[in-house]
Amino acid sequence: MTSLHSLPAGSRPDKAIRNNGPDHLVLERAKLRELAEGWPSYRDACEWENFKSIFHPYAHVYTTWSGRVHHADFITASKAGMDKGAFIMHRCHGSSTEINPEGTRAVTKLKATITQRFEVDGAEFDVEADCRFCFYFEKDGDHWGASLVRHWYEKDKMIPVNPAKFPSVDEEKLKTYPPGYKYLAYWQEAIMGVTVLMDMPGHRRHVGTPNLGKHDELYWNAKKWLEGEPIPI
Numbered sequence: 133m134t135s136l137h138s139l140p141a142g143s144r145p146d147k148a149i150r151n152n153g154p155d156h157l158v159l160e161r162a163k164l165r166e167l168a169e170g171w172p173s174y175r176d177a178c179e180w181e182n183f184k185s186i187f188h189p190y191a192h193v194y195t196t197w198s199g200r201v202h203h204a205d206f207i208t209a210s211k212a213g214m215d216k217g218a219f220i221m222h223r224c225h226g227s228s229t230e231i232n233p234e235g236t237r238a239v240t241k242l243k244a245t246i247t248q249r250f251e252v253d254g255a256e257f258d259v260e261a262d263c264r265f266c267f268y269f270e271k272d273g274d275h276w277g278a279s280l281v282r283h284w285y286e287k288d289k290m291i292p293v294n295p296a297k298f299p300s301v302d303e304e305k306l307k308t309y310p311p312g313y314k315y316l317a318y319w320q321e322a323i324m325g326v327t328v329l330m331d332m333p334g335h336r337r338h339v340g341t342p343n344l345g346k347h348d349e350l351y352w353n354a355k356k357w358l359e360g361e362p363i364p365i
Contacts, residue, residue, distance in 0.1 A: 145358040148230040161229040172222030188277035219249040255297040261288035285312035
């Protein structure tokens with residue numbers, strides 16, 4: 133039986149440093165937090181050159197609506213979506229970084245809320261998805277950059293702008309979407325005309341879904357990354 137309050141046995145990168153540690157690695161972790169917080173800060177403000185500075189040239193990202201794409205293609209798709217009316221913003225809540233003792237590889241987990249504004253039949257509402265960004269960072273010389281960025285999608289909800297106006301939701305169709313981002317997926321497909329990935333990483337409590345398997349996979353990949361092993365980019 134899957135434990136709701138523990139991680140897969142053996143998935144902890146025991147040699148990584150996450151709290152305290154030598155002073156020079158504290159400075160490195162501070163740099164990585166700044167890079168991680170750049171995603172929501174730069175993307176929401178359309179600061180695309182700053183956004184690109186987060187990544188290594190070969191880096192890829194995954195989101196519900198874009199799937200796996202090169203980060204430059206994600207920027208292009210984001211601009212196109214904005215031109216069509218997509219309005220996505222983020223709130224940062226905190227982060228933690230695990231770094232190898234050599235200070236060459238790290239994984240930063242950034243807690244955030246994705247908020248997307250929709251309008252249906254005159255009713256404006258936000259879908260808010262609580263998530264964690266997972267940045268796989270690598271140092272090239274004295275330069276840190278993300279090689280891969282993925283997300284855990286943990287839970288979401290709909291919030292009307294005007295409580296007197298709320299759109300109709302097809303409850304049976306809603307049940308077909310993953311539990312961690314069902315409202316986000318429902319409205320992204322309905323309004324943006326995209327096909328949302330159904331197997332994005334979720335929460336440990338999403339037992340019986342592919343989202344649990346992908347949740348655990350990110351932890352196993354983090355362990356491999358911090359121990360110097362290759363992972364799928």
